[in-house]
Amino acid sequence: MILPSAIALGREFAGARFQIAPVRGLSVQDGLVIGSVLVLIACYLLPLGAVVALSFLVPVPGIGNYWSIFQNATVHAVVGKTLWISSLTVGLTLLLGYITAYALVQAGPVARKLMLAGVLLPLWISVLVRNYAWIALLSPGGIVNSILIRWGWLDQPVSLVRNSFGVVLGMVHYMLPYAILPIYAQMARIDSTLPHLARSLGASPRQAFIRVFLPLSRPGLAAAAFLTSIMSLGFYLTPAMLGGGKTVMVAEFISIQVTETLRWDIATTLSTLLLLVTGALVWRFSHLLELATAKPKT
Amino acid sequence: MSSSFLTIDSICKRYGLLRALEAVSLDVTQGEFLTLLGPSGSGKSTLLAILAGFAEPDQGIVRLNGRDITRLAPEARRFGVVPQGYGLFPHLTVYENIAFPLRVRRSRSASINGRVRQVMELLQIGSVKSRLPRELSGGQQQRVALARALSFEPDLLLLDEPMSALDALLRRDLQAELVRLHRQVGTTFVYVTHDQQEALALSDRIVVLNHGRIEQIGTPRSIYAQPATRFVANFLGKNNLLQATAAIGPLGRLHFHWNGHRIAAGVTAPFEGPCSLTIRPEAIVLTKVGHSSQGTKDRILGTVVNHTFHGASADVIVAVGHESLTVTLTAAASPPVPGDEVWLAFDAERLWCLPEADTISPAASATSPELAA
Ligand SMILES: Nc1ncnc2c1ncn2[C@@H]1O[C@H](COP(=O)(O)OP(=O)(O)O)[C@@H](O)[C@H]1O
Ligand SMILES: [Mg+2]
Numbered sequence: 001m002i003l004p005s006a007i008a009l010g011r012e013f014a015g016a017r018f019q020i021a022p023v024r025g026l027s028v029q030d031g032l033v034i035g036s037v038l039v040l041i042a043c044y045l046l047p048l049g050a051v052v053a054l055s056f057l058v059p060v061p062g063i064g065n066y067w068s069i070f071q072n073a074t075v076h077a078v079v080g081k082t083l084w085i086s087s088l089t090v091g092l093t094l095l096l097g098y099i100t101a102y103a104l105v106q107a108g109p110v111a112r113k114l115m116l117a118g119v120l121l122p123l124w125i126s127v128l129v130r131n132y133a134w135i136a137l138l139s140p141g142g143i144v145n146s147i148l149i150r151w152g153w154l155d156q157p158v159s160l161v162r163n164s165f166g167v168v169l170g171m172v173h174y175m176l177p178y179a180i181l182p183i184y185a186q187m188a189r190i191d192s193t194l195p196h197l198a199r200s201l202g203a204s205p206r207q208a209f210i211r212v213f214l215p216l217s218r219p220g221l222a223a224a225a226f227l228t229s230i231m232s233l234g235f236y237l238t239p240a241m242l243g244g245g246k247t248v249m250v251a252e253f254i255s256i257q258v259t260e261t262l263r264w265d266i267a268t269t270l271s272t273l274l275l276l277v278t279g280a281l282v283w284r285f286s287h288l289l290e291l292a293t294a295k296p297k298t
Numbered sequence: 299m300s301s302s303f304l305t306i307d308s309i310c311k312r313y314g315l316l317r318a319l320e321a322v323s324l325d326v327t328q329g330e331f332l333t334l335l336g337p338s339g340s341g342k343s344t345l346l347a348i349l350a351g352f353a354e355p356d357q358g359i360v361r362l363n364g365r366d367i368t369r370l371a372p373e374a375r376r377f378g379v380v381p382q383g384y385g386l387f388p389h390l391t392v393y394e395n396i397a398f399p400l401r402v403r404r405s406r407s408a409s410i411n412g413r414v415r416q417v418m419e420l421l422q423i424g425s426v427k428s429r430l431p432r433e434l435s436g437g438q439q440q441r442v443a444l445a446r447a448l449s450f451e452p453d454l455l456l457l458d459e460p461m462s463a464l465d466a467l468l469r470r471d472l473q474a475e476l477v478r479l480h481r482q483v484g485t486t487f488v489y490v491t492h493d494q495q496e497a498l499a500l501s502d503r504i505v506v507l508n509h510g511r512i513e514q515i516g517t518p519r520s521i522y523a524q525p526a527t528r529f530v531a532n533f534l535g536k537n538n539l540l541q542a543t544a545a546i547g548p549l550g551r552l553h554f555h556w557n558g559h560r561i562a563a564g565v566t567a568p569f570e571g572p573c574s575l576t577i578r579p580e581a582i583v584l585t586k587v588g589h590s591s592q593g594t595k596d597r598i599l600g601t602v603v604n605h606t607f608h609g610a611s612a613d614v615i616v617a618v619g620h621e622s623l624t625v626t627l628t629a630a631a632s633p634p635v636p637g638d639e640v641w642l643a644f645d646a647e648r649l650w651c652l653p654e655a656d657t658i659s660p661a662a663s664a665t666s667p668e669l670a671a
Contacts, residue, residue, distance in 0.1 A: 191383075191385065193381055193385055194385060194387065196350075196352045196372065197379060197381055197385045198387075198398070198402075199351075199371065199372040199373045200350050200351065200352070200372040200373070200375070200377060200378075200379040201373075201378075201379070201398055201399040201402065201446065201447070201450070202373050202376075202399045202402045202403050202450060203373055203398075203402040204373060204402070207402045211398070211401075211402065212387060215389045216387075216388070216389055
């Protein structure tokens, strides 16, 4: 699925810049395409293939690893936690993303540029830096706690990080741009006169929103939901840093199996399953991302 | 018929420095087909948006049956709107688009079904009721937009250039249809167009707008025959505007001096002095020199410089001295060709004049309906 499209993409990219006649059957374009395919194979397909293979080979060949994973209570707990944190994160991200995108389409041109810059800027900052910033802000001796205590709103510092709250906060913060942008792109396509018109036909502002604006913005919401779901399932750094070992999600759990407990069987099997689930989601829902070819408005 | 159905009183609307509407005042009579006519950017859509409640005027009042509705929310107005581009809801079928106003008003579903069927039948779109708007032709979209705006039996229907996206042939059919519809439902129509032909064909009354101001209000015939301003004289149909001088003769009869000629008028002008004399191209009688000509008294000699064939009619440009006139001929067995010498005679009843300063008082144009001939 990835390979043919990568080749096609490579062709397009190369074709756009290099219009050079073929030399002895192989053009520069073909060279570029073959090169990028080789990089893909070396960097992604080979290691992934090795992980999948290992899950069937260690410690003994067979499907025993899968059998025991499904019985493993710790794995159940970690998967349950991952699903819970992910749903919460996706739900919150969509809600906040929708509100921000709505503010963006309503804003004047200058305000919109500033707001968009504000949305995009965090993408340039390493997630590591952002996580440390959250820790500095939210830890018991951090800025937020000391301000709340000074104003007398709190007697004791409360833990805002190293728990699920911190993880969800960090993940929502990280994923917001990925929700805002597709929702905003879809909202910008909506004919801005339609909500007015709905009102002239008798709809209250609320009805105009629910019956006209919301359904028309749904493709953007679906794309955002898809993107953030895929991302949240495999989140590693943020839960590891802001969860403080108490909120362990699948990706961090796998990493622990590889680096600390050395249970390669569990690590590779879980990785393969995660790959399968994510792959299935991409397979089934990737059409949601094709905003550019979405229904034209009439 | 109440004369104070909808009253628009000195409406002003500015966008920054731009004056989109300047002191627009207007009475709309119940049941009439009123057209707002003006070139692009003249403020027609702005006025419509104020009537619909989409925009608030900076000054002025809109009254419905004597009640101030200037700041009333759109949904509280019961005005149907057919916007430019139709504004159909792309995610709803034809049926659901038409049912929309009834659903948001929480009508009973049985009555919704009955009413939607009724308007679909009225507009002959029953066969496409399950389609989405993008699966419809332009003409069908227009009908659906009309059906939706009429489904809740509005007090007023506002239409913004509903024909502009359609091709010429379809436009003519739909014009006739719109007139039929207006007669059938009896709702007051306020119709916006930049197409003078359309305005003349459809309207009970026309309001001519230019640069956000009303130039003239009147029936199609009176506006065509007695334009109040040079803008109106040029904007509606073809016209000849001649720099002339009005003079009242010894017997109180009015005549004009133009280009060294004396032209008798069948009208009484409210003034003497320099003016713009207007004469419609079809109100000039053209005869070739050498043929026996009627109306020998006030005829003017000219030379044909151009001839354009339009099918049912032909336009001939005739040079008279340093000026030129357009003459429309309906049927000519042997049409004049460039270089021909011709006699021109003006239909005295159809001469009209505007004062040079272009500020004829509204009273002067309104109190001369007998000139409609
Ligand atoms: N929302 C707006 N902001 C700024 N200028 C506007 C806006 N709407 C209309 N205008 C301006 O007001 C004038 C009248 O516009 P409009 O009423 O749309 O004219 P028409 O419908 O007769 O073509 C135009 O010059 C237009 O550019
Ligand atoms: Mg307009």
